Amino acid sequence: MELSNRVNAMGHSPIRRFNKYAIEAEANGKKVYHLNIGQPDVETPACFMEAVKDFDKKVVAYSESGGETVLQDAICRYFERYDIHYDRSEILVTNGGSEALNMVFTAVINPGEEAIIAEPFYTNYHTFITAAGGRVVPVTTKAEDGYDFAKRDLIEAAITPNTKCICCINPGNPTGRVLTIDDMKLIGEIAKEHDLWIIADEVYREFAYDDRKAVSFGMLDDLADRVIIVDSVSKRFSACGARVGCVASKNKELMDGLMKIAQGRLCCPTLDQIGAAALYNLDEAYYDEVKAEYESRRDVSYEELMKIPGVVCQKPGGAFYMMAKLPVDDVEKFLIFLLTEFEDNGETVMFAPAEGFYATEGLGNDEMRIAYVLNKDAMRRGVELIRLGLEAYNSK
Numbered sequence: 001m002e003l004s005n006r007v008n009a010m011g012h013s014p015i016r017r018f019n020k021y022a023i024e025a026e027a028n029g030k031k032v033y034h035l036n037i038g039q040p041d042v043e044t045p046a047c048f049m050e051a052v053k054d055f056d057k058k059v060v061a062y063s064e065s066g067g068e069t070v071l072q073d074a075i076c077r078y079f080e081r082y083d084i085h086y087d088r089s090e091i092l093v094t095n096g097g098s099e100a101l102n103m104v105f106t107a108v109i110n111p112g113e114e115a116i117i118a119e120p121f122y123t124n125y126h127t128f129i130t131a132a133g134g135r136v137v138p139v140t141t142k143a144e145d146g147y148d149f150a151k152r153d154l155i156e157a158a159i160t161p162n163t164k165c166i167c168c169i170n171p172g173n174p175t176g177r178v179l180t181i182d183d184m185k186l187i188g189e190i191a192k193e194h195d196l197w198i199i200a201d202e203v204y205r206e207f208a209y210d211d212r213k214a215v216s217f218g219m220l221d222d223l224a225d226r227v228i229i230v231d232s233v234s235k236r237f238s239a240c241g242a243r244v245g246c247v248a249s250k251n252k253e254l255m256d257g258l259m260k261i262a263q264g265r266l267c268c269p270t271l272d273q274i275g276a277a278a279l280y281n282l283d284e285a286y287y288d289e290v291k292a293e294y295e296s297r298r299d300v301s302y303e304e305l306m307k308i309p310g311v312v313c314q315k316p317g318g319a320f321y322m323m324a325k326l327p328v329d330d331v332e333k334f335l336i337f338l339l340t341e342f343e344d345n346g347e348t349v350m351f352a353p354a355e356g357f358y359a360t361e362g363l364g365n366d367e368m369r370i371a372y373v374l375n376k377d378a379m380r381r382g383v384e385l386i387r388l389g390l391e392a393y394n395s396k
Helices: 005-009 019-027 047-053 069-080 096-108 124-131 152-158 181-193 252-264 270-280 284-305 331-340 376-394
Strands: 031-034 091-094 114-119 135-140 163-169 197-201 227-232 245-248 321-325 347-350 367-371
Touching: 005 124, 019 031, 019 331, 031 376, 047 270, 069 091, 069 245, 069 270, 091 096, 091 252, 096 124, 096 197, 096 227, 096 245, 096 252, 114 124, 124 135, 135 152, 152 181, 163 181, 181 197, 284 321, 284 376, 331 347, 331 367, 331 376, 347 376, 367 376
Parallel strands: 031 347, 114 135, 114 163, 163 197, 197 227
Antiparallel strands: 091 245, 227 245, 321 367
């Protein structure tokens, strides 16, 4: 018996596939600083659990396939803050942003069609697009250029007769690149000229630093029929385990197509939706506070990274990830060394090797991604351990 070509074309997540080494290290008594995964240690706002505890129905019944109306309404009110006006029919609740992306690619891509995305990109896009029968077409960006991909010549060079969509992760994972409204207008012009969908993954929307403005493709009315926004409570509200996301679009044909898929998987968890609705109702002060916290973590992490001789790194403008080129030939071998051979006072560290964030073969093997999701002291110590580990590794 054989597996499908599609699943054979997929790879394991570079974020999770080294977990076995970390588990073994911890079993041997080491403390491991997990900088490999976007799991914040910021407390989930208490309103989530309070809303769940206040749930007074006698039966936890199936939800509607499109989502609980209380959550759809809360998401609509949230977008009003950006002067973006949706109604319930334009919001479809999903099991996290990941299911939203899976459903969107299934709805818009035919076998053999192509999705353009700037690399390095969130590695699971390869899985999502491949599962839909599509092909990733990368636009390669570099740290030296600030990972800028909003350039007409770069994007148009990637367009072929098979191109179906342009994917924009904004702010970027893993680069932290933040698009401006002018960047979005340029991408929108290209999409209109070539009749392409714009898949706007905006789950880190508020995490834009150094006085950058949080913006959305949904703010551009002339793109409304082709923009598909993916959103989630995971990062914004530090509620990764709730697995609540959504698709927002004014394209009625798309939303009807997505509903077919949503009905096939029945619904999202009822109680998590009730809690998520409370999160979306938080006031502006919450966003200001959490953004300031992540910005300070970024600053500490970058400061510590700059102490590593030979490192190449641009301070990211948003999200909570940082890419860095290290003075090693093979980052994966270095990571395994950190988890199996190295320790400093009983501690070591874990990051995500960057090769899996590229579609172009040969790129990223000397780069890593760290997630600055731990408190400032832990981030400082975690990056210090990378520096100390490099010294030990390169002296072997």
